[in-house]
Amino acid sequence: MTKTANFNIEIKSINEIECIYLKGYLDAHTAPELEKEIQEIIDNGKLRILVIFRDLEYISSAGLGVFMAFIEEIRDKGGDIKFTELKPKVFKVFDLLGFPILFNILSNEEEAVKSFEAM
């Protein structure tokens, strides 16, 4: 778990899916922490990543850029990064840039975990 004053990351493994729980504010200051955690997951050979945005209040392009940086490598290796439980205001930022075209966004954690089983 890493933590700064207004951002927190927790990671749990569920059915061999790395579930990343984000909390607080994801901006240019906090994005490097997320980048480090995802890099570590990939370095450990884990390629199924689910990001749970339930408690995330804010995202800027620096946060979106982290996912863009890894998606190609992960998919090339047969994995994926999926998103779930975005607050409407966070979803709106994804939607502004058309991210729902590229990323699979699921309505809840359970459904998202199941969607990996089909992979």
Next chain:
Amino acid sequence: MIINKKYNTILCKGCHTEELAKIRRFVIKRAIKNGFDEEVAEHIALAVDEVCTNIIKYAYKYDLNKEIEIETYIQGQNFVVKISDEGEPFDPKNVQQLDMQKYFKELKKGGLGIQIIRKIMDEIDYQSANNHTPKNSLLLKKTIPSN
């Protein structure tokens, strides 16, 4: 960081990404006070965050000897956020609008902040430093809702 409530300005000396949260809170307060709802106020703060992030990372390259000044005011029907910096001039209006379908297809990275600024704000003006003004200024404008 010096917040001057009387003149609605922030002077961020040695500005680092750590200060972004404070800058956003300042902009949200000013936008709500000028008639925007919370959602739009948060969007305007996101646009300002994107501008400041670009200045800190790319214009200043994290140089803590530089400063960013942010001022909010009303001009006609617009709420204006003026962001001034002392880096190399960079006019975001000259950046081409991205075709996001193509962008995703090619899995490009970066350049997303400027797209966000464009989508959120109604108008953007830029003035690079010259003999009369020593700083570059970017003006982000949003029409105030009429009710």
